[in-house]
Structure formats: C-alpha cells, structure tokens
C-alpha cells in the first residue's frame with residue numbers, strides 16, 4: 300500500500316468513526332452510500348443540508364404537532380428513517396405541492412397555521428437536502444458551561460427555527476390557537492412547570508394572560524442544553540422575568556413523570572377521511 304493510500308484510508312476512518320458513534324437516530328446505510336467530502340468540494344459549495352442539523356428543527360416547528368411519534372395515522376417526521384423514506388413526498392408538498400390553490404401548502408388543513416408559516420429558506424433547505432441525498436449528519440455537539448448571555452444567543456436561534464412557528468417571532472402567539480410567551484403570566488409563574496412543558500409537551504386547556512387555549516404542543520427531541528438555551532432566551536426576551544435555565548435543572552426534571560396537563564386534546568382529524 301502506498302503512503303498515499305494509507306493516509307487516505309486513515310483519514311477516511313477518522314471521518315467515519317465519530318460519525319458512526321453519534322449517529323444513533325441515523326441509518327448507517329446512508330453513511331456508506333455517502334462519499335467522503337473532499338476539501339475542494341467544500342470550498343466551492345456550501346455543505347449540503349443534513350437532517351439533524353438543518354431539517355429536523357424545521358420539521359419540529361412546522362410539522363410535529365401532527366407528525367410525531369405519538370401520531371397514529373400520519374408519519375413521524377421526527378424519525379430520520381421515516382422522513383428519509385418519504386422524502387420525495389415531503390419535498391413535493393413543501394416545494395411543488397399540488398399547484399393550483401395549494402401551491403406550496405404542504406398541509407392545507409385549516410388548523411395548521413404553523414405549516415403555512417414555513418419560510419422560503421426552509422423550503423430551499425428541504426429541497427436541497429432531498430436532492431443531495433438526504434444525509435442524516437450529526438447533531439452539533441454542545442457541551443461545557445455557558446454564560447447566561449451565551450445561552451440567550453444560542454437560544455434565540457433555536458427559538459426562531461422551532462418555537463416561532465407557533466408562538467410567532469414576536470412571542471405573541473395566535474389567538475385561540477397558540478398561547479403567548481411574551482409577558483406570559485403562566486410562564487413567569489413557575490419555571491419548573493415551563494421546563495417540564497418543553498420536555499414533555501402539553502395538551503388540554505390552559506389559561507394564559509386571561510385567554511383560554513385548548514390545543515397541543517408536541518415534545519421535541521431537544522437536548523438538555525438546547526432546552527436550557529431556548530428557555531433562557533424566552534425568559535430574557537419579550538418582557539419576561541429574566542430567569543436563567545441550566546441543563547442540570549432540565550436533566551433533573553426529565554427524570555420526573557410529566558405533570559398532568561388537562562384532558563387529552565381531540566385527535567387531529569384527517570380532512571380526507
């Protein structure tokens with residue numbers, strides 16, 4: 300074996316190994332189908348979108364109220380294998396859609412304002428992900444201690460890609476559909492309860508700032524760090540109480556059973572049934 304070949308081999312192994320270790324949710328067959336990116340390719344073009352880094356956050360915000368692991372009649376887009384299998388149909392609904400009056404409306408169901416709020420950039424990411432081979436990728440590793448202001452910066456990004464789809468970029472929510480996080484008496488009254496809602500999701504009746512809501516929020520596949528960051532951002536924005544949430548608290552409450560959260564919400568009806 301020439302020096303060149305062995306160098307090349309060890310580089311390949313170094314690249315694949317961490318990939319394989321962190322890829323729990325990912326299918327390994329896409330790893331072998333993927334070609335190792337060369338330096339030249341990554342210099343000329345931005346890297347192709349990956350599921351864990353770019354696509355799953357979009358699906359969390361815009362699709363997961365219906366497409367989640369508890370859903371009985373619709374596919375779970377938070378599962379890589381399922382999203383991978385149905386990727387062309389996802390792309391078609393996001394991008395080409397059904398033309399006519401449904402153009403670019405992935406789910407033209409009246410009660411899904413969050414799927415209509417998907418941005419042009421998000422549509423392009425999903426299209427590019429599908430056409431570039433729909434790689435799973437790796438979750439950005441986020442460890443180590445963060446200051447409160449670092450959490451706010453990281454949390455803002457997460458808020459905009461996930462929570463804003465429903466709670467709106469201003470945190471004001473939508474009347475009768477999504478409760479406000481801006482100046483929310485419910486949020487500010489009980490930090491532990493808020494953390495547990497983001498861990499477990501919530502459904503049923505809730506009264507926020509005197510307004511009644513009865514809907515459901517899914518639970519998201521977010522790490523303790525992510526939840527700490529996003530809630531620290533929320534608590535330090537929109538006129539809220541300025542509290543900080545750290546990952547140790549999230550870890551602790553994750554081990555507890557979810558709070559009872561009202562009667563289960565009515566199942567989402569399939570308009571074609």
Ligand code: HEC
Pocket residue numbers: 358361362363364365366373374385388389392393405406408410411413414417567568569570571
């Ligand atoms: C309000 C609930 C709801 C939301 C939110 C929602 N969907 Fe759906 N989705 C459904 C239902 C119900 C069906 C089954 C009926 C149908 O095919 O339209 C479905 C079916 C689909 C299918 C067809 C699956 C197949 O191959 O049979 C795709 C693709 C899809 N959704 C993509 C999306 C994407 C992408 C989003 C987010 C942008 C999204 N949906 C958001 C309720 C929802």
Ligand code: HEC
Pocket residue numbers: 359360361363364413458461462463464465466476477478479480483485486493496497501502503504505507512513514515516517519529530533560
């Ligand atoms: C798919 C839509 C959706 C997304 C995305 C979403 N939520 Fe919610 N959220 C809801 C709904 C609906 C409720 C009310 C649930 C109920 O009726 O019990 C809620 C309730 C809440 C509450 C308690 C009520 C309040 O207004 O204070 C908090 C806190 C909260 N969400 C935080 C978040 C955070 C943080 C994120 C992002 C990680 C997020 N949500 C993403 C739909 C969503």
